[in-house]
Each structure stands twice: as C-alpha cells, then as structure tokens.
Amino acid sequence: MHERGTMRFLYRYYGRLEFVLDVIANKRLYFTPPSDFNDPFDCQPKFSLHFCKNDPEEDWKRYFFILAKRQYNGIPNSEAQKHAEAAILKGKHRENAWLREADEGIKKALTEQATPPGICCFSKSPRNPMMWAHYANNHRGIVLQFKASDMLDHKSGAYKGFDVEYYCRPISLRRYVEAMEDTLEGDPLAFARLIYCSKSQEWAGEEEVRFFSQNMYVTYPEEMLTGILFGSKCPAHWQDITYTLLAMWDSKPRVFKEDGSISSVKLCFRRA
Numbered sequence: 492m493h494e495r496g497t498m499r500f501l502y503r504y505y506g507r508l509e510f511v512l513d514v515i516a517n518k519r520l521y522f523t524p525p526s527d528f529n530d531p532f533d534c535q536p537k538f539s540l541h542f543c544k545n546d547p548e549e550d551w552k553r554y555f556f557i558l559a560k561r562q563y564n565g566i567p568n569s570e571a572q573k574h575a576e577a578a579i580l581k582g583k584h585r586e587n588a589w590l591r592e593a594d595e596g597i598k599k600a601l602t603e604q605a606t607p608p609g610i611c612c613f614s615k616s617p618r619n620p621m622m623w624a625h626y627a628n629n630h631r632g633i634v635l636q637f638k639a640s641d642m643l644d645h646k647s648g649a650y651k652g653f654d655v656e657y658y659c660r661p662i663s664l665r666r667y668v669e670a671m672e673d674t675l676e677g678d679p680l681a682f683a684r685l686i687y688c689s690k691s692q693e694w695a696g697e698e699e700v701r702f703f704s705q706n707m708y709v710t711y712p713e714e715m716l717t718g719i720l721f722g723s724k725c726p727a728h729w730q731d732i733t734y735t736l737l738a739m740w741d742s743k744p745r746v747f748k749e750d751g752s753i754s755s756v757k758l759c760f761r762r763a
Contacts, residue, residue: 538597556572585701
C-alpha cells in the first residue's frame, strides 16, 4: 500500500470523450468489474503449491505453521511449529497427490474469499507512449492527472490504492504466505491484493496503481483533479468541450498539450 508523500500524482488514460466528460461533469470515477479487463489472465489466481514445491524450505515451514494454527484453533505457537517441522520431515510438500488436492482447495478458497470488487486503474506516469497508443486512442485521447495525496487518504474509506506487482513466473510461496499472515493479522484485503493486483511482467511498463470499491462510481473533490493532458492528435472540439465544463469549477486543473516538437525521444507537454 502506498504511503503519503511517495508520489505527487497518478494518471488515468482515456480514449473516449464521453468517459472524460462523465469524470469531469459528475466529478466521479468509474470502477470497472475485473471481468471487463482486456488481459484474460488479469484478476485470476496465479498461485500453485505444485509449482512451489522447490521453493525454500523455510517458506514451507511458515506455510505448514499457519495451516496448523488454522486446523487446530488456539494451538500454541510451539505446537504449531512442531506440526510444521513434522510435515517437512515427512516430505509432505513433495507429495504430488497432496499438492494437487491442496491446490484445488486453495483455488476454491481464493475464489470464495476475495469477492471481485470494482477496480479503478491509474498509472504513475503520463509519458508512456504505449499507454497513449493503447488506452488513449493513439494520442487522440486525454490523460487526467489526480493528486495522489488526496486519493491515498484512507480516513474516508473511499479509496484504497495498491501497487500492481509484476511477475515473470507464478506467485511464490513466500508471497502467498505473506498474504496468509496479513489475513491472520486482520487485513481483509490481503488476498484481494494478491489476486487483483498481480500481473505478468510484460505489463510492468504501465506502472499501475489500483483502487478498490464496492460501488460502481465514487465521487471526488474538485481539488483532486489537478491536470488535464491532451494528446497531440486530440480533436479541437474535445478541448473546447472540456474547457466549457471546467468553466464551472472553482478549483480548476492545469491544462497541458502534448508537443512533439520539444523532443524526438520522449513525450513532452506544454501548458495550453
């Protein structure tokens, strides 16, 4: 989870004018159901005990320790540790039949425990040319800049932001055990983060931050929207309509336009 002060802004890319107008006119953000995401592997459990059977023995001890604590409610830590050590000595984590059965149980548990929330996705950078091409209609769209400190204030409970973790292989046993430990310590979103904030390393360039909500729309205060960045090919009437809506705002965001004449190697913007 982000702490305040780690970043100034977060950015949301848009390729359709009606979506931008809704965000500005209604001062609200849309939280997408995970089933609507464009990556077919996104928001799917990426963990398998069978894949982790050669992970460090210390991680397996932690795993069996938690299993003992769950199976024998109220068991002292010393006894749970004995159960964990006995499982290791028996080589339970090397038994294919047990691993397959355990994986089925884990898959079912993850599906039941982590109810899919609505998700609103942001990037840490407004200068990613691939995202401008893919999410902002090949530079014809708009990127909205939001003040991160407002979005990461959890006092209201409206926003909960988490970095997406990128993996080049399925999730490690250590990472799964950490989610188990966090859950035992009272973190209700530990497994939701594990499922909904994990993606393939191929997507790492997006530098994504995700927010969860059980509501389809969440409103925001004017001062949270601090900037509007128009793509180099953004139609003039998009800009005119946006300016008209902003005329009614007391706290107006700064407006920028992508300018390809400034640099031939990176995206640059000028005040509009």
